[in-house]
Amino acid sequence: MERQQVAPGRQAEAQLTSLSLRDFRNYADCRVTIGAPNVLLLGENGSGKTNLMEAVSLLAPGRGLRRARAEHLPRQDSGGEQWAVSAELLTAGEVIRVGTGVPADSDSGRRIMRRDGETVSQTEIGRLLSVSWLTPRMDGIFVDSPGARRRFLDRLVIAFDAAHIGRTNRYEKLLRERGALLAEGRADEAWFSAIEASLAESAIAVTAARQALIADLNAEAAAGWFDFPGVRLALDGTVEDWLAEGSALQAEDRFIAVARTRRMAGDTALAGPHSSDMNAVNSHTGAPAHLASTGQQKALLIAVVLAHARLQARRLGRPPLLLLDDVVAHLDVARRAALFEAVGAVGAQAWFSGTDHDDFEGLDAQSLSISADAGTASITQSEE
Amino acid sequence: MDSQLDNLIRRLARLPGLGPRSARRAVLHLLQNRDRLMLPLAEDLGQVARNIRSCANCGNLDTGDICALCRDAQRDRQTICVVEDVGDLWAMERAAVYRGLYHVLGGTLSAIDGRGPSELNIDRLLTRAREQVGEVILALPATVEGQTTAHYLHEKLSPLSIEVTRLAHGVPVGGELDFLDDGTLAQALKARGRIGSQ
Ligand SMILES: [Zn+2]
Numbered sequence: 242m243e244r245q246q247v248a249p250g251r252q253a254e255a256q257l258t259s260l261s262l263r264d265f266r267n268y269a270d271c272r273v274t275i276g277a278p279n280v281l282l283l284g285e286n287g288s289g290k291t292n293l294m295e296a297v298s299l300l301a302p303g304r305g306l307r308r309a310r311a312e313h314l315p316r317q318d319s320g321g322e323q324w325a326v327s328a329e330l331l332t333a334g335e336v337i338r339v340g341t342g343v344p345a346d347s348d349s350g351r352r353i354m355r356r357d358g359e360t361v362s363q364t365e366i367g368r369l370l371s372v373s374w375l376t377p378r379m380d381g382i383f384v385d386s387p388g389a390r391r392r393f394l395d396r397l398v399i400a401f402d403a404a405h406i407g408r409t410n411r412y413e414k415l416l417r418e419r420g421a422l423l424a425e426g427r428a429d430e431a432w433f434s435a436i437e438a439s440l441a442e443s444a445i446a447v448t449a450a451r452q453a454l455i456a457d458l459n460a461e462a463a464a465g466w467f468d469f470p471g472v473r474l475a476l477d478g479t480v481e482d483w484l485a486e487g488s489a490l491q492a493e494d495r496f497i498a499v500a501r502t503r504r505m506a507g508d509t510a511l512a513g514p515h516s517s518d519m520n521a522v523n524s525h526t527g528a529p530a531h532l533a534s535t536g537q538q539k540a541l542l543i544a545v546v547l548a549h550a551r552l553q554a555r556r557l558g559r560p561p562l563l564l565l566d567d568v569v570a571h572l573d574v575a576r577r578a579a580l581f582e583a584v585g586a587v588g589a590q591a592w593f594s595g596t597d598h599d600d601f602e603g604l605d606a607q608s609l610s611i612s613a614d615a616g617t618a619s620i621t622q623s624e625e
Numbered sequence: 626m627d628s629q630l631d632n633l634i635r636r637l638a639r640l641p642g643l644g645p646r647s648a649r650r651a652v653l654h655l656l657q658n659r660d661r662l663m664l665p666l667a668e669d670l671g672q673v674a675r676n677i678r679s680c681a682n683c684g685n686l687d688t689g690d691i692c693a694l695c696r697d698a699q700r701d702r703q704t705i706c707v708v709e710d711v712g713d714l715w716a717m718e719r720a721a722v723y724r725g726l727y728h729v730l731g732g733t734l735s736a737i738d739g740r741g742p743s744e745l746n747i748d749r750l751l752t753r754a755r756e757q758v759g760e761v762i763l764a765l766p767a768t769v770e771g772q773t774t775a776h777y778l779h780e781k782l783s784p785l786s787i788e789v790t791r792l793a794h795g796v797p798v799g800g801e802l803d804f805l806d807d808g809t810l811a812q813a814l815k816a817r818g819r820i821g822s823q
Contacts, residue, residue, distance in 0.1 A: 348645070348646055418737060431777050435774070435775075435777035435780060436773050
């Protein structure tokens with residue numbers, strides 16, 4: 242069991258020192274300052290703890306921990322489309338103001354991202370900050386649908402490479418284009434082959450990015466850490482097999498040839514990154530995650546998230562923010578202590594949520610009590 | 626609100642880049658400057674609507690059947706630069722880095738939006754490419770639709786003995802020519818490559 246700091250000699254940091262919410266979910270107007278390494282959100286279920294974590298998750302590229310539609314984010318009673326989340330981020334010894342939301346003077350109604358008062362791209366924000374999360378909904382990820390595992394994997398890639406958002410969107414759009422053309426029954430060979438050539442390029446690019454992340458993560462996760470097991474991830478799929486057998490260009494050619502042959506034979510299905518599956522095994526025992534007990538599955542999932550955080554700390558010089566929603570209550574006392582130690586060792590600011598303060602014995606955290614009154618949340622900050 | 630005013634605001638709000646809020650502001654501003662701005666604007670709109678048409682050769686917008694660019698004897702008639710819309714043609718002209726002719730497609734291929742080859746100005750491009758042209762430059766956006774269209778045109782043009790190139794895309798994905806600064810555009814044009822040779 243390793244006990245050393247992840248990035249020795251270097252203070253790996255990425256911490257929010259304050260957070261403000263306006264007209265977001267059930268928050269009207271709140272501001273908190275954070276004066277401890279971690280944050281603990283305490284409150285009844287339904288009071289708004291997950292909403293607060295969602296707000297933090299939206300500071301990084303992507304659609305946040307609920308993958309919510311834009312219209313669900315503004316506070317209902319506000320009657321408007323606008324909302325805002327902003328924070329002070331301490332990273333590499335510098336305080337940067339980051340924010341996201343739909344501004345009041347927006348005509349498009351689209352969410353924007355800001356850095357120190359300037360509107361910037363998601364990619365630019367992605368260089369400063371990434372956020373990882375574990376929610377109760379992810380508990381069954383190893384037995385859930387392959388789609389949930391692919392989304393999880395793609396988020397792991399995006400933490401290092403925000404361009405992966407565009408890569409996967411592009412691939413999915415091309416799939417829809419091909420589907421629409423097939424549905425129309427147009428036999429325009431040049432059009433099909435234009436779409437399939439682009440599809441092949443993006444299929445290989447998406448797969449290669451996923452595989453590169455898995456290789457790096459496996460190197461990091463194999464040994465296990467604190468009380469959490471070693472994990473090995475693998476990606477299964479047709480394109481993955483082709484890339485194992487030949488070069489990327491050969492895989493592209495095979496993709497194009499198969500798509501055309503199948504289409505000519507009246508078979509509209511296509512294998513690609515949208516049908517790949519990720520599986521996980523315990524690297525010590527070789528036991529597949531989907532056959533493990535619920536408790537072991539949870540430990541494996543935490544192990545993946547911790548390894549990913551360590552990889553970021555090492556590679557990018559900063560850990561992600563970790564949002565651990567309702568995670569602790571289901572761990573035994575030893576695992577809890579191990580988790581608190583592990584997030585400390587990785588240098589990450591972790592946001593925990595729970596209902597009982599006693600579950601967090603030994604955690605150095607700023608406590609925030611959240612309560613909801615008539616549908617509006619308020620936060621009470623305790624001085625520690 | 627008066628229904629005439631309301632109509633005007635609704636119409637303006639449908640313009641690209643505007644919305645209800647900016648439309649209201651624009652209408653108020655126009656009403657405060659009726660003689661200096663609003664009436665001349667109405668006159669310009671009518672005149673342009675009556676006189677401007679698509680060039681029968683390249684799809685550019687101009688007052689004649691054949692546009693001034695196509696009639697200009699100084700331009701290199703061996704090279705055709707294919708763009709998505711007239712906005713992109715204007716961007717290339719503002720950058721003043723290109724001396725050939727253009728071809729405006731009037732959109733990009735999108736099966737989802739029901740825009741096929743016959744909806745675009747593609748047949749005319751193929752006809753032009755068969756007549757004394759040495760190079761066709763595909764200056765299409767790096768979007769899914771733009772690149773699908775580039776693939777499609779490449780396939781249609783490759784049987785002809787002309788060179789087909791495309792802009793080097795140091796251009797952000799989804800970025801459109803109209804939003805590029807002149808220097809970037811000049812770079813992309815200089816570094817253009819033969820398709821399939823990258
Ligand atoms: Zn013309």
